[in-house]
Amino acid sequence: MTTSVVFVLAAFFEIAGCFAFWAVVRSGASALWLAPGLVSLVAFAALLTQVDASAAGRAFAAYGGVYVAASLAWLWAVEGFRPDRWDLVGGAVCLTGAAIVVFGPRG
Template identity: 45%
Template sequence: MDVLRSMGLFVLAAVAEIGGAWLVWQGVREHRGLVWVGAGIVALGLYGFVATFQPDPNFGRILAAYGGVFVAGSLAWGMIADGFRPDRYDVIGALVCLAGVAVIMYAPRG
């Protein structure tokens, strides 16, 4: 159950962080305005709280593993929100990152 909870929290963190960064990008780079920027800042702040709910008590481990989730999530977000089409090297790299997440977070420890 902890693994499922942890994975769900990683997905929620990715939506908050990547979504927040995307909102700021839209507000500034696409000239959509301060409301978009403000919403992005709020989402980025929420990301910081989501990570604290991970069952593992080690900040470094959580953030290191989340880095892999961020890589894969960013590619997925780009596909959904911006029509980005990753090439095979993007996909391979994302899979390598997710394998790293699995090793860092879910390997048996004594």
């Protein structure tokens, strides 16, 4: 699996897992939602171990930009709130930062 696919899948599972906890704690959903939330968070962590990176911190830093952009997509697709221009600018800045971390020259 390519790094970009791993990051997108990891973001989905992390957001879904965190959203399950949010739904229980903040929205009064059934505590049964915690079980798939935990499974989702385990899948997220397992996926990040598949990233081809020399250091975990660098992989996590690059993933962070993808997470922000994916969170904004979740905001729109799942929660029904369209991101505003500042959300989009912030997401673009985060993705730019992730690209610098991934593609920056090392040496």
